[in-house]
Amino acid sequence: MSWLSETEMLAVSLSLKVAFWATLCAFPIGLLVAFVLARRSFPGKQLLNGLVHLPLILPPVVTGYILLVVFGPLGFAGRLLEAVGLGVAFRWQGAALAAGIMGFPLLVRALRLSIESVDQRLEQAAATLGASRMWVFLTVTLPLILPGIITGVLLCFAKAMGEFGATITFVANIPGETQTLPSAIYAALQVPGGEAPAMRLVVMSTSVALFALFCSEFLARRVARKIGGEGFNRGV
Amino acid sequence: MSWLSETEMLAVSLSLKVAFWATLCAFPIGLLVAFVLARRSFPGKQLLNGLVHLPLILPPVVTGYILLVVFGPLGFAGRLLEAVGLGVAFRWQGAALAAGIMGFPLLVRALRLSIESVDQRLEQAAATLGASRMWVFLTVTLPLILPGIITGVLLCFAKAMGEFGATITFVANIPGETQTLPSAIYAALQVPGGEAPAMRLVVMSTSVALFALFCSEFLARRVARKIGGEGFNRGV
Amino acid sequence: MVFEVELRHRQGAFDLDASFAAPAGVTVLFGRSGSGKSTVIKSVAGLLPPDQGRIALGGRVVFDRQRGVNIPPHKRRVGYVFQDGLLFPHLNVRQNLKYGQRFAPRHTRFEGFDKIVHMLGLDALLDRFPGQLSGGEKQRVAIGRALLSGPEVLLADEPLSALDDPRKAEILPYFERMRDELQIPILYVSHSPDEVARLATTIVVLERGKILRTGPADDVLADADVTPVGIRGAGALIRAAVVSHHEDGLTELVAGGQTLFVPKVSGRIGAQLRLRVAAHDVVIALSRPEGLSTLNIVPAQIQSVRAGDGPAVLLKLKTPAGDLLARVTKRSAQALALVQGTACYAVIKSVSIDPFDVNVTAEKHPLPPISKG
Amino acid sequence: MVFEVELRHRQGAFDLDASFAAPAGVTVLFGRSGSGKSTVIKSVAGLLPPDQGRIALGGRVVFDRQRGVNIPPHKRRVGYVFQDGLLFPHLNVRQNLKYGQRFAPRHTRFEGFDKIVHMLGLDALLDRFPGQLSGGEKQRVAIGRALLSGPEVLLADEPLSALDDPRKAEILPYFERMRDELQIPILYVSHSPDEVARLATTIVVLERGKILRTGPADDVLADADVTPVGIRGAGALIRAAVVSHHEDGLTELVAGGQTLFVPKVSGRIGAQLRLRVAAHDVVIALSRPEGLSTLNIVPAQIQSVRAGDGPAVLLKLKTPAGDLLARVTKRSAQALALVQGTACYAVIKSVSIDPFDVNVTAEKHPLPPISKG
Amino acid sequence: EVKVFAAASLKGVLEEVVDVYATATDIRISYGSSATMARQIGLGAPADLFISANQLWMDDLDRKGKLVSDSQTPLLGNGLVLVSGRDQVPIEEWASLPDRLLGNKLVLAQVNAVPAGIYAKEALQAVGVWDAVAQNIVQSDNVRSALSFAATGAVKYAVVYETDALAEQRVHVVGRFPEGSHSPIRYPAAMISGRNNAQAEDFLAFLKGPIAASVFVAHGFTVLEDVQ
Ligand SMILES: Nc1ncnc2c1ncn2[C@@H]1O[C@H](COP(=O)(O)OP(=O)(O)OP(=O)(O)O)[C@@H](O)[C@H]1O
Ligand SMILES: Nc1ncnc2c1ncn2[C@@H]1O[C@H](COP(=O)(O)OP(=O)(O)OP(=O)(O)O)[C@@H](O)[C@H]1O
């Protein structure tokens, strides 16, 4: 890959790291939120639901700005995190936070859709066999929503790889620290004739995401083959 | 709403129009694509799948740039459309095209997830009762995937309302013509101290999207109540 | 032949190789769990294109692998009652029932929505959704839905297995009437000897994907060699006509000049009936017994004696009323010296004749009417 | 009392109001489609908290609305065989079967995985997924899965309705052995008279959400007033001991000093049996009949004559072998002048006794063993 | 009707200019990054007039023949300053900047892409502190967000245009970079070829006129007609 400069290589690996951690951290929280939204009713449910969707609804710049105010060096949460040595401002962790938050609604929506389509009687069957709530969740619900998990994680990862507006507004663009691929692409495009280097980066980021996509498709098909067969219909 | 300037009001109504048309046009195509991806296997399926996800993967600016090259006044498709009087470049229709394309992967993913969870034996039951493929689709498949449709349309609409990068790159930011809410927010933020007017617009766009969200939740719950009951479990 | 079926199909480790032809009436596919009954019926419906073979319904070729014919399910005009109902969860009972009505060609369309609803006891359920129905209720709706789609051929995959006896007794006649009045050929999967005896015109016995025996119900059921319905289910069909309905609740029949009394049946006077007399319900007496609580005593001659593994022998009897099967212990057969040619009496308890097993085969004015066209 | 159930529940237009108590053994919930059987069993399992009431299992209160007790399903230790299987679609047969094993407390855990697999004929299916099973195969796996979770109480909602007779005959004994050897109380929903007669220790008859009758199986089945299993199903249970197994395939029993011959049963010599004699299989003779192919002739005295709507009367007989029910036509009863006190003979065909209806209740060395603890 | 494509950073001032442009002409201004707009114009956008914040892009369009020949004017000039939201003490010696930073960050627009960033890098190099502060530099996508970082206090110092510093109440100018420390900051304007819009020519003339000049000056811009 000698055709990528060192800074560009840095951007690629940083983007991967950011997207990976963003997705990894968003997943358990997203799963919990999706489950709660799909199954429970409680006061403030619509509030939580609105909150989850906010990053999708707000222009990314605004999300970034809010993150900056809250998690920035002067922000309430930012100072708290800094105090315990977990500061995110102007670090790659901040980029991951921004990316994770931007991908969150996509993740939650896909998970929720799957959870809602699970036949709850299967979970009841597991309960009568002695499985606790947690165990039922792990051994029945989770495998059954695997297609949704794959979709959600993929959407979240792809969004995290492509996220630009919120990231740059929150953690700016420090080469090697917070300069992700989209920032690099943006920078390249600012210069006349910058299309060629930009396209190289685009191809780079696109290949990574498409690779993730194809992996997920492959995985999903294997899962479907396993679960499926549903009697007689696949061949028709 | 006297606290919004005339240009701002224009941006609000334009954004609604753009998001509405984007979603409306994306929906049938998205449904077809989701169906094909969920049910058929054919050579080039992974290609189609990759193509659908591209807008999610690419930085929006790049998507906008590609649109500009293809659908712009000098682009191949752009000249074709212009010739038949359907030019979209630097018109609100172009904004709708950009918004629709950006929302497309979200729409397709949600639809596909739902379609995959439909028990195909129900469709077979309908076929044995004499319903043609099309009729089965309309009267069985479609109602069964309603939760997915609601999710997909909502995600697409919200994305279309919030889309900025691709839109501004493709159709610029011409007040009253292509200046959508996010573009107006962007413009407002360019003036030092512009946070206040920007926030007004953010509140505006957020309310619209949250309103759509709550409507969709309400709808989804009604649908679920109807279909649900699935025997005995809802109360547990 | 209405059903012409030739199938070869492999799924997993299971090999199906079944060919049979059956005339109008009810063709019962009989066999134990996993023998391939559902696979056959799905192939006929067009839901599972078999690897090899040819399927014709009433002369209409709906599938022919060699010629590349494969009519899609919705054009085959088969009504399918699934083993597990498969109601549309998003439609209420009324909408489920009406789903197929729209596709019924006008001339075959049932007008009897209300009647079928009433008969299946669905009146109170019309506005419910499938999620709010009990198991049996679901299956009743599924039957109604198929009936109302005005099919040319009805396929039923254990449609009654989720129903209790009184409901079964209520619904079975409708399958008979589909067969007799509407002349709709039915392919019926069952593993219930009762249902087989009651409905079958033709019986196809499947075992591990192969056909063990196929033929007219009378033959297959009366064949002492093959007792497809299990040894307990062996029995013969005899044909009789209604003579009169007595006040004490018995119906007097005549079969080959012999008078028989059975619990009241619905046929009018003169109606032709088919009744199944189970082999284990026939007692053999060497002389006409007296002082016995049994009304039906028919002179008989033993045609064959066939011993099996068990403690019993199966006797084939020739009687003026028709051929009968009787099952007695080897010990009794020996004690009474029952051999081929022995003249004896067949003693049949009236109450032993299951109302299930009496079947009106021809009657002028059926009630309640199902109108067709 | 093992089962103490008091329920009041309303769903839609359906009102359930059912209270019953039942000792160990098999308690059969009997009733027609929609009578509320599944609703009761779901309440016991904890899947549907009833509006009002109290449920105790073996003295352990698992639900009490007033005291706010509601033990969650997974702590109730009930094995549940669902009406429609509900196998886990993402697990293969082996994994489905093993699912509950991990939660079985060590001392109640079955070691018999292989044996249960073998007995249910699942050996060849272990690596299949539920989507690749036939209807009956699915249900067999569901039964195995519940058995292997080592429950303290077994709930079964029409577990056999999807099975054919030979499979039923194979699986029923396992329910009996759960009851007799493992002493696991079973709450069993059924609308099959055969199963009721075969399994029930206690019978609870439901009708439209109300309890029509409840009591020990012998009483309920022998009660000429209530024939919960339908008039055709009326019959009495008698207790007998195995005397010897004869070479011709018959087993000789003794009941109250009376010798009875039945088709070979598996009990060892001396084993206690319960057999059900269906009312319609008993013929009444005024004098001991001769030259009849029937081996079992028992002297009897008529205790009561009860006429119903139909053509038949139900006679309750006192015999040395125990109480019997006989169903004869009104016409015969009149012709033979059968009234209370009449001395007569009950004639029971050996082959009429269904192997289903013979039930070994106590035997020292059961085979194959199911080990518990 | 006149369609103007203008650099986003001109939004505040151009709106005032349009307000004082008392004709019936409908002036529609699309604001965006100079790069985006130049590309759009290159690909046929219906702009009559382009005001760039970046000479490079204007030259690029000129080479492609998209500009009405000789219509290009270096309309405005600007200065470069160091601002802070938290620190009001003016900087005496540029060499003391690294000490003043002391672990704090300095935000610039992207130094390899955005003009403001390019100028800032040149200036910091010229005053000889670039290497010393490089570790503390944070880059933002454009100069407006750099200003915003400083204004909200998220970053202590920012290098921005003089006009930005003037408009943003929350920041104080700590230091002013010398004229020669960076390439001249220019906002060139030009008519787009093939449009032939007389109203646009009229508006450009107005922009170059004294009324507009007074507005520009009030916002801190240098008016540059005299350069030519
Ligand atoms: N998708 C599949 N893949 C592999 N084997 C299958 C599949 N579907 C069914 N089988 C096997 O094919 C055989 C026939 O199945 P089928 O459903 O036709 O049986 P059936 O006679 O209808 O049984 P039942 O009475 O239990 O419904 C069974 O042994 C089953 O295990
Ligand atoms: N979710 C529901 N809402 C309203 N009514 C219901 C609901 N579920 C069941 N019912 C009604 O409650 C009654 C009892 O249902 P239940 O499932 O207990 O019957 P069942 O005795 O098990 O019948 P089957 O033998 O057909 O399974 C039925 O009349 C049914 O229509």
Ligand code: MOO
């Ligand atoms: O919401 Mo964006 O326009 O993908 O950063």
Ligand SMILES: [Mg+2]
């Ligand atoms: Mg089957």
Ligand SMILES: [Mg+2]
């Ligand atoms: Mg039930």
